[in-house]
Amino acid sequence: MKKITVRYFAIFREHAGLNEETLELDARTALDVFELTQNRHGSIEPTGHCKVAINDEMADWSSAVSDGDTVLLFPPVAGG
Amino acid sequence: MFEVSNERIDVEQLRKGIKNPKSGGVCIFEGWARNQNEGRTVRQLEYEVYEPLAALEGEKVIAEALQKFPFLEASCVHRSGLLEIGDCAVWVGVSSPHRDEAFKACRFIIDAIKIHLPIWKKEHYVDGDSGWVNCERCSNALSL
DSSP states (O other): OEEEEEEEOHHHHHHHTSSEEEEEEOOSBHHHHHHHTHHHHOOOOOTTTOEEEETTEEEOTTOBOOTTOEEEEEOOOOOO | OEEEESSOOOHHHHHHHTOOTTOSEEEEEEEEOOSEETTEEEEEEEEEEOHHHHHHHHHHHHHHHHHHSOOSEEEEEEEOEEEETTOEEEEEEEEESSHHHHHHHHHHHHHHHHHHSOEEEEEEETTSOEEETTOHHHHHHHTO
């Protein structure tokens, strides 16, 4: 198990009802974190629509997560 | 230069900022808050921006544009917070010796900003409802 801080943005934050939380997760990748927190952010389809960052750096869903990491879950963006 | 601003965008000031004696022209794109989207009447827009990464990614976009379409000056500012209809939501300006690079770089920057930056738009409708743009799949998933 790894201690991971998960941050939620926009619609994910509204669904979760909080900005961030630190969880003990059995997660190997960013995708694992997304899936293990699905009951919080409410989305089931990250690939191609949502983005992820680890410790303030954009990452891929296959990126490895380590104990103490902060994983930022971004719903589909809509700038401009 | 890329910036996120919680204040009204001063387009005249930005225009002055990309002046260069070697430039023969400037191409400017302004994105405005409009009152209609997909058949609904919008009252206000709200932008949420994760600034640390938006600033970093915004600078990367401008650097990539400079490599592809060499220009002299470029600037981009994106709003955060609550916008009224007609407000400028995003401003992109590029000046270069000739128009071709300015047009192409300006188009590249606004397109990339919309795709890559952690920025989210919430529309507030006249009927009191509101919704996050592009997040229909997330909302639908909740009701599964």
